[in-house]
Amino acid sequence: MVKIDLQQEEIIEDLLQRQSPEYNNLKAAEEFQELSLALMQKHLKPNKVKDQEIIDEIGDAIIRLNILCKKYDSTLINHRVYEKLSKFAEWSKTKRFEQI
Numbered sequence: 001m002v003k004i005d006l007q008q009e010e011i012i013e014d015l016l017q018r019q020s021p022e023y024n025n026l027k028a029a030e031e032f033q034e035l036s037l038a039l040m041q042k043h044l045k046p047n048k049v050k051d052q053e054i055i056d057e058i059g060d061a062i063i064r065l066n067i068l069c070k071k072y073d074s075t076l077i078n079h080r081v082y083e084k085l086s087k088f089a090e091w092s093k094t095k096r097f098e099q100i
Contacts, residue, residue: 002062012066024071028064035061 035057042049091097
């Protein structure tokens with residue numbers, strides 16, 4: 001997991017406050033789409049996409065994800081993460097799905 005230092009945290013908080021909720025939602029969606037596209041291209045055209053492009057898109061997406069995490073209830077987000085990882089753990093134990 002990527003660690004955010006205090007200065008970066010302040011920048012994220014500033015972006016959350018300065019930009020409208022709609023803008024933050026749209027920017028997050030845009031960054032996630034760009035990451036999705038890079039990952040799909042890496043799979044379909046492995047020689048076209050360099051790892052650095054994916055790394056860049058992951059970084060951009062993480063910034064926007066951090067903004068969204070500040071916007072929404074962290075307790076509910078953490079609960080969902082716990083639930084989903086618990087399902088993955090169970091599926092892994094039972095070999096219900098080979099690729100999770």
